[in-house]
Amino acid sequence: MKHSPHTRHSGKLHRYLPLKTGHLALDFALILVPAAFLVRYLSGSAVWIFVAAALGIIPLAASLGKATEDLSAKLGEKLGGLLNATMGNATELIIAFFALREGHQAVVKASLSGSIIGNVLLVLGTSVWVGGIGRQKQTFDRRQVSASVTMLFIAVIALVMPAVYALSVHGHVSTRTQALDRFSLWTSGVLIVLYACGLLFQIRNREVPLPSEEANGPDEPSWIPIVSLIVATVLIAVLSDLLVNQISAAQHALGLSSMFVGVVVVATVGNAAEHSTAILMAYKNKMDLSLSICIGSSVQIALFVAPVLVFASFLLGNPMQLVFSPLEIAGIALAVLILEMIVNDGETVWFEGAELIAAYLILGIAFYLVPE
Amino acid sequence: MKHSPHTRHSGKLHRYLPLKTGHLALDFALILVPAAFLVRYLSGSAVWIFVAAALGIIPLAASLGKATEDLSAKLGEKLGGLLNATMGNATELIIAFFALREGHQAVVKASLSGSIIGNVLLVLGTSVWVGGIGRQKQTFDRRQVSASVTMLFIAVIALVMPAVYALSVHGHVSTRTQALDRFSLWTSGVLIVLYACGLLFQIRNREVPLPSEEANGPDEPSWIPIVSLIVATVLIAVLSDLLVNQISAAQHALGLSSMFVGVVVVATVGNAAEHSTAILMAYKNKMDLSLSICIGSSVQIALFVAPVLVFASFLLGNPMQLVFSPLEIAGIALAVLILEMIVNDGETVWFEGAELIAAYLILGIAFYLVPE
């Protein structure tokens, strides 16, 4: 779920440009997109192409998020909610799709883990810290948040059980069997159905009105966000293809593990714009919004993006099973449990932000030290 | 703990009949008891005998529950509480006793796990869902429930520690050593003493009065529930013997694992009547009662039935250790943690029911896929 109710820089001409991101700095960063193509044709270095493609995707992800949000506002609550719920993490979905096609299952899983852990610990931690400075405490609606955390815990169950199954029946998690194939597909089905139920519940029980999109006057033509959506999606797909093709070579050249590339590089590239919004909202003391971005995005990745990728991987003939590595599972489970402890009183203080960041650092050390 | 404060069908003659279940449909289902014996003598098929015995036990379990409840009401708060606390899951205890005698340790453990997981996730989930439909939310006394959830977590500790011990000292959980024998017996002692303390606490601190048994007028003679109790117990014992003798053959014929037979078949047979009551209470918006049936029954199984079975197994010379399989332990631990998340705000909504059911489905998939 993307939100960026920033005060926007407007202008007669600018209003009709597609790919607006809603952030001035990110609008300028769109220059990185042609730059990435330039690097692609001028340079033969895998590392440079990899970095250029990654940087190019960041502003495009923001454009896609903005277009999704604007179109949602025009489509009304129900259709808009559905669009947000499916396209909210489209960038990650696209990158992961290309990575799966090339057989980078480990990188994709790591990027899913990294997104969840990063949102829940690093982004939320920074938000709570930044928001808490100079304030006695910040409050939010405990009930909405609590429901999301429980959904994340269902995802934890969906990650723990296949791994325990694999460990206790097969003796290790790196095997691939028919039973685990079925386990992955059926569990993915359960998760997607639950995600749909959650959407239904949210639409029916919405007490808090959606943030009004006052900045988007009625003067913007409807076709602008549609064009933005299409153009951004296509460009992200092209750059993702570029990025994924260089993963192996770049990893090798930089001495990075699949785990680290997934957890840090891919997860950051897909979520950077969103992160800045969450932190800004916390700074403005809109904790409900900040929490809903961080936790909502994690829920979407765990209960929608991950199952969709499992299904897609089987269709692509490169099956990805829901069996994550023990480090990833432990990391996600611990992140969700500490999240529950932090939010279950309906208020945060800056020190709780520090606690979340400390948890992220410890997990980060583990992922960094994993050998290839 | 059994409750069935339904409106009852009364009649002059019927009032003097033993084995009443308090549900009209279950009263008629008592016909399955003689049917089971008929099948036993007419059929040579293990599967049919197994199924008939299982079906026959279901209404008898309801009769036993009703008789326990009626007798408790007559005995007054203290003695009645004690009777409820020891006989509340008598059916399961009896089936398990016969199964232990025949050496079906794995089935017994699986039935214990299955009962706990089934009560906490499937029955409670269905109750919360059914109760929540058409209601904004349902509320209950958070404190009573919270105390029970903590007791379940003690049971989780009692399951996790022996398994971690076995894994870290012996390298696997399937071994049997003197140390694990001691561990099982001592831990069972701790659990039973804690269960007794809990009973004492409940009797002393009862704030909520027991549901008044208005349906049982003072006109029912005292001997009726006593006769029912004895007759039901004897019949359940005979059918359990029948059931257990066919386990191996039926398993083989149907291609089911011990895990599945225990978790699904035995656990359902012993608790079916109780389950319907919990769901009915939730439908009537009596969430305190519904939760107390689901969680109270799990507490009784974990802290009373399981330890009693451990002691009994040693006396029978077929020791059952408190070392459960990793899948069972993970399942119970995750079930208790999600239960804590759901109930710790003192209210439920239908979507939380869906979350519990989703968790049950994921665990169910794991148990289903376990090879023999």
Added chain:
Amino acid sequence: MKHSPHTRHSGKLHRYLPLKTGHLALDFALILVPAAFLVRYLSGSAVWIFVAAALGIIPLAASLGKATEDLSAKLGEKLGGLLNATMGNATELIIAFFALREGHQAVVKASLSGSIIGNVLLVLGTSVWVGGIGRQKQTFDRRQVSASVTMLFIAVIALVMPAVYALSVHGHVSTRTQALDRFSLWTSGVLIVLYACGLLFQIRNREVPLPSEEANGPDEPSWIPIVSLIVATVLIAVLSDLLVNQISAAQHALGLSSMFVGVVVVATVGNAAEHSTAILMAYKNKMDLSLSICIGSSVQIALFVAPVLVFASFLLGNPMQLVFSPLEIAGIALAVLILEMIVNDGETVWFEGAELIAAYLILGIAFYLVPE
């Protein structure tokens, strides 16, 4: 953090004596200090010297605690808080330092685990039980306690991740690799920085005033606590050296495992005086103080003492890694989770004390049964 606002026995002469403990019984117990030296020179038995040194340390730990507390009161809130935060578990730090020098890594780790588990389960459980007898319930400030429990959970993360790393990368936890060395040092750094942030947060946000030290009139000269501090530290160091030198021989003679010596003996010796204060405060219905002693002490051990010992061990050339045994990790994690369940409603009843003690007994059985 040490507190002992007891009513004190005062006397003109006594007031000028160093090493006062603030408890009459413990003052007399100081006779055990010279007794320990006597045993050392008269007896050749490792067991007797071990026991005498252990007993001698108990009253000295109380003296050190009292001196730290008195000096803190004189130094004012900030410097005093810093002194308390670093010297609060000085006895354990000293014993552990000598044990590390002799290469008893397993004993030191077990004493850290034992202190955390003992404080959180046994001492707090006894406090809650004793305090709850004859009272309907006891209440406390949920927020302060909750923040400490979250800090303990960060420590759980810091213990779980290296173990999962070791298990999944190396296959077992008993290995020593360069990666685990780095993991231990970096994580220790994160923990200490978080501990410092916590201190800062506590000083800035203190709402509850410190317990006034009414018993220490302004007539006590400033040099008394300083002398006490120095003398107690030196004597504890000498006795610790004695204690540690006999560990191997005493273990052998008594047939105790390193695990048991660490978890029970060392952990008890270092914390006995503190424990009695926590229980006394609960008895007086000062639950905030009782909880802050039990949980605060655990936080200090997990986030300050343990990391300092990791750094010290590397300087001593006998590196201690943050890789604990699976039993210790499971024990600490389960203890913190049940603590969270017990305290998160801001009130306790005697039965919750019984639950904590039951949890301690189950963990104790596991540690007792571990073979050497």
